[in-house]
Ligand SMILES: Nc1ncnc2c1ncn2[C@@H]1O[C@H](COP(=O)(O)OP(=O)(O)O)[C@@H](O)[C@H]1O
Ligand SMILES: O=C(O)C1=C[C@@H](OP(=O)(O)O)[C@@H](O)[C@H](O)C1
């Protein structure tokens with residue numbers, strides 16, 4: 001099913017952004033506010049391999065993780081509708097994923113400044129193999145290097161100084177505004 005067959009209101013909502021910005025947490029909150037099902041791509045991959053992401057990276061390798069990540073996103077973004085879907089922070093590195101999400105889904109970029117992000121490292125490092133073994137400078141380099149891939153989106157929200165519920169409300173309000181403008185007769 002391509003985007004042209006789908007009403008704007010039925011399209012999947014996809015959250016992108018760097019590791020730890022809150023895609024998984026905020027995606028769940030958005031789904032709840034819209035009475036939709038929530039899907040987290042990392043969780044789907046972990047179910048498939050029957051192990052946590054850190055173990056997938058160690059035992060099967062990042063290459064296979066990326067391959068499964070692409071297959072999972074293409075499958076869900078093609079065959080599902082009315083879902084809220086949170087991607088992993090590295091997914092948009094793959095052009096095929098970017099192109100499919102941007103043509104089939106509504107893509108929200110969760111933005112967070114480096115200053116705010118760096119205070120979250122200790123909370124997320126144990127479950128993020130890509131960050132493990134990196135010092136602060138190397139993490140900053142990765143953070144900066146990744147920002148351009150998130151610039152391809154439909155809408156963005158700067159999450160500095162907003163709690164989870166505030167970000168989710170902002171996303172829901174802006175979706176409802178867009179739905180009313182573009183599909184006033186639904
Ligand atoms: N807006 C926010 N304010 C404060 N903490 C947040 C916010 N969004 C997420 N968090 C916290 O940051 C951590 C990483 O969130 P998570 O949803 O796993 O991010 P991601 O899926 O983008 O990697 C979690 O501990 C979460 O509770
Ligand atoms: O940015 C990345 O390369 C990754 C981000 C993670 O997801 P979150 O962005 O939800 O942490 C997860 O997919 C994996 O650890 C790799």
Ligand SMILES: [Mg+2]
Pocket residue numbers: 023024025040042086087088
């Ligand atoms: Mg996540």
